[in-house]
Amino acid sequence: MAVSRITPPVSRPVSLNDVKLHLRIETNDDDGYIDNLIDAAVVHLELVSGLKLITQTWRQYLDVRPPSGMIRLGVGPVREIIAARYFDANGVAQTINPLNMLVDAISTPARLLISGGLPVGQSLNGIEIDIVTGYGDSATEVPDSLRRALLLLVAHNYEFRGAVPVGQMPASEPHGFRTLIAPFRKINL
Secondary structure (H helix, E strand, C coil): CEEEEEECCCCCCCCHHHHHHHHCCCCCCCHHHHHHHHHHHHHHHHHHHCCCCECEEEEEEECCCCCCCEEECCCCCEEEEEEEEEECCCCCEEECCHHHEEEECCCCCCEEEECCCCCCCCCCCCEEEEEEECCECCHHHCCHHHHHHHHHHHHHHHHCCCCCCHHHCCCCCCCCHHHHHHHHCCCCC
8 A cells, every 4th residue: 555645735733933932932033944843843743643634635556455345544534535546457547436435534544445346457556545634724623732742843853953954853752742642643553
């Protein structure tokens, strides 16, 4: 299973002003650097939690439909399945009828049940599922503990700035970060 982002989020789960207030910074001198720290913190939190915070669209690729028809979705929280298709023997995309799909967005990870057979002709990535994921379009819809975890991580990285380049952050996580995100984490067994 592979996934790729189709549509990025239109906002952030924490703003520059949120972070500056948290850090008690009153100047604009480090705004660009703090912006980069926010982006790095969001990427890290989404990676370790398995969650997408702000609404965005992802495409999941599968080689074949599992015999049970049950597909574990690779991103969450799932808001909606906007399209699903398979490629026939001629390589032509065929839309999967929405009436043949049932989404279980409550389970972790979320699941999609596709009933009926799919005559997939393409042996690699023969099925594509477009998924809208995220808690909402704005920061206020993201759970408070996840936003607090981001503020904690940005503050930690700001305090230890220069230890590693922004692109390699975080070099470490602050105490309490994992505790704040624990109720939301996707755990693989």
